[in-house]
Amino acid sequence: EIVLTQSPGTLSLSPGERATLSCRASQSVISTYLAWYQQKPGQAPRLLIYGASSRATGIPDRFSGSGSGTDFTLTISRLEPEDFAVYYCQQFGSSQFTFGPGTKVDIK
Amino acid sequence: QITLKESGPTLVKPTQTLTLTCTFSGFSLSTSGVGVGWIRQPPGKALEWLALIYWDDDKRYNSSLKSRLTITKDTSKNQVVLTMTNMDPVDTATYYCADRPRLSYPFDNWGQGTLVTVSS
Numbered sequence: 001e002i003v004l005t006q007s008p009g010t011l012s013l014s015p016g017e018r019a020t021l022s023c024r025a026s027q028s029v030i031s032t033y034l035a036w037y038q039q040k041p042g043q044a045p046r047l048l049i050y051g052a053s054s055r056a057t058g059i060p061d062r063f064s065g066s067g068s069g070t071d072f073t074l075t076i077s078r079l080e081p082e083d084f085a086v087y088y089c090q091q092f093g094s095s096q097f098t099f100g101p102g103t104k105v106d107i108k
Numbered sequence: 109q110i111t112l113k114e115s116g117p118t119l120v121k122p123t124q125t126l127t128l129t130c131t132f133s134g135f136s137l138s139t140s141g142v143g144v145g146w147i148r149q150p151p152g153k154a155l156e157w158l159a160l161i162y163w164d165d166d167k168r169y170n171s172s173l174k175s176r177l178t179i180t181k182d183t184s185k186n187q188v189v190l191t192m193t194n195m196d197p198v199d200t201a202t203y204y205c206a207d208r209p210r211l212s213y214p215f216d217n218w219g220q221g222t223l224v225t226v227s228s
Contacts, residue, residue: 001171035214037155044204044218045155056216088155092214095168097145097157 002027002091004100012108019076021103023089028069033093036065036074039102040085048087049074079105110134112144112205112219119225120195126224130188130205134217137163137183143208144188145215146179148201156201160208161188197226 003026013019023034031052037045047056049065052072062077076083084107089100116128130144137144145160159179160168169177178191188205202223206215 032212033214039155044206044221045215046218047214047216050214051212090155090157090214096171097160097168099147099155099157101154 001096002029002094002098004089004091004098006087006089006100006103008103009101010104010106012106013079014108015079015081017079019074019079019083019105021074021076021087021105023067023072023074023100025070025072025091029072029091030093031068033091034065034067034072035090035092037088037090038083038085039088045088076105110207110217112207112217114203114205114219114222116203116222116224118223119227121228122196122226124195126190126192126195126199128190128192128203128205128222128224130190130219132186132188132205132207135207135209137161137181137186137188139163141210144181145206145208146188146190147204147206147215147218148199149204149221150198150201153201158192158203159190195226200224200226 005024007022034052036049039045053065064075066073086102086104088102112132143162146158161179176193181188202221204221206218
């Protein structure tokens with residue numbers, strides 16, 4: 001089973017700053033099968049990025065994904081007030097669909 | 109417009125079996141490549157994938173929970189049902205269903221979730 005590790009656990013930033021979130025896999029993940037989700041309190045997760053770098057429908061271009069193999073990154077170029085949330089990476093290349101533990105982006 | 113909604117008991121006793129239903133609209137589970145999955149989230153914790161069923165009735169389960177899970181579909185009713193046996197307080201969580209619109213794509217549209225509490 002592929003285990004995903006996310007860092008940092010919490011990222012404290014101010015609106016307008018750049019956020020860089022890391023997702024590391026215990027073994028290589030095909031980029032096609034790496035996704036990022038955003039979750040706000042009391043809400044279901046929302047798909048942000050699929051295929052490691054493609055934005056889902058309606059996702060602003062301040063969100064970008066990159067990476068390959070075992071190291072993937074979600075970048076938010078300039079944080080907006082609505083971007084403070086928890087972010088999860090997910091892999092689904094094997095028959096097991098695993099999520100990372102999440103990174104909380106909170107207001108500094 | 110695609111919507112999914114979870115339904116089922118909000119409270120179950122330890123050792124009981126949980127049955128949850130996902131009722132969806134806006135897509136068909138008979139379309140090639142389409143899948144519907146279940147994911148849960150204990151209060152304050154991370155997401156955990158549970159099971160997935162495909163248009164062709166192929167099924168996938170979380171390996172650590174496989175012995176307790178069964179996923180089925182009723183295409184005519186646009187429903188997917190998840191059963192989990194031998195419930196324990198650690199299974200207290202919000203349970204979500206979500207669609208997977210095609211192979212090589214992640215979970216896209218999610219239901220609002222339903223909180224299930226396991227307590228005597």
